[in-house]
């Protein structure tokens with residue numbers, strides 16, 4: 001007779017433990033997705049949704065390189081030309097005036113661009129600093145019309161889902177001014193698409209893995225320099241971040257699992273009838289503090 005209440009109490013205890021575990025787990029998941037405890041915001045808090053590296057068997061068994069190469073680096077003199085102060089001021093104004101003309105242009109002319117220019121702007125991007133000089137970037141320049149079209153199909157398919165389902169109403173509202181949608185004609189039209197991949201780790205000739213410190217920051221700096229180099233030669237682009245397209249584009253372009261898509265830049269001359277939204281930039285006093 002005593003067995004039934006004891007069993008019921010034991011069952012209740014087990015149920016409480018299971019429910020407590022589930023509640024704690026859901027709380028932990030929410031906290032790690034968004035530190036403010038709000039709903040997850042994949043377009044703000046995560047990269048382009050390429051976790052294929054984590055799931056891939058590629059490089060899984062490779063060892064990490066822990067040799068110390070720093071000891072062998074020699075030092076060479078460094079003495080670039082030093083400008084007189086007025087010349088510095090003039091140069092800084094000139095460069096600002098040129099960069100202030102930079103705009104994200106979504107209407108790109110199909111006119112061809114010399115390959116040598118593409119090589120030089122990417123060379124320039126490759127001068128960026130990088131964590132422990134790991135240079136964790138790969139630039140893929142696509143001009144083949146068929147490949148550009150396949151890229152467009154992948155981007156448009158995912159972007160349509162992004163616009164219709166994944167983005168919240170607020171994001172769609174914030175983008176209204178830019179009149180963007182999932183149709184990306186410039187992906188067919190621009191003479192070059194430059195896809196920039198960050199290498200989350202390196203692969204050495206002996207197949208050992210090399211740590212790529214701060215790879216996303218390093219590649220982002222390289223991308224900034226690339227944008228400046230494009231502006232310098234009168235070419236335009238739009239910094240695009242095709243959410244959820246990373247794995248498919250990586251496979252299409254046959255890039256290895258340690259590389260993740262960071263940006264896609266359509267590059268060319270602006271179309272003759274190109275327009276841009278009339279945006280204003282923050283004044284200096286809003287962005288610079290002198291202490």
Ligand SMILES: Cc1cc2nc3c(=O)[nH]c(=O)nc-3n(C[C@H](O)[C@H](O)[C@H](O)COP(=O)(O)O)c2cc1C
Pocket residue numbers: 102103104105106178180238239240241242276279
């Ligand atoms: C990280 C990043 C991601 C962006 N993603 C997109 C994008 O996916 N599509 C797009 O049309 N513009 C994109 N833009 C461009 C911004 O809308 C644009 O830089 C901003 O409106 C300011 O305009 P401006 O570049 O002409 O100064 C992105 C810009 C940055 C820096």
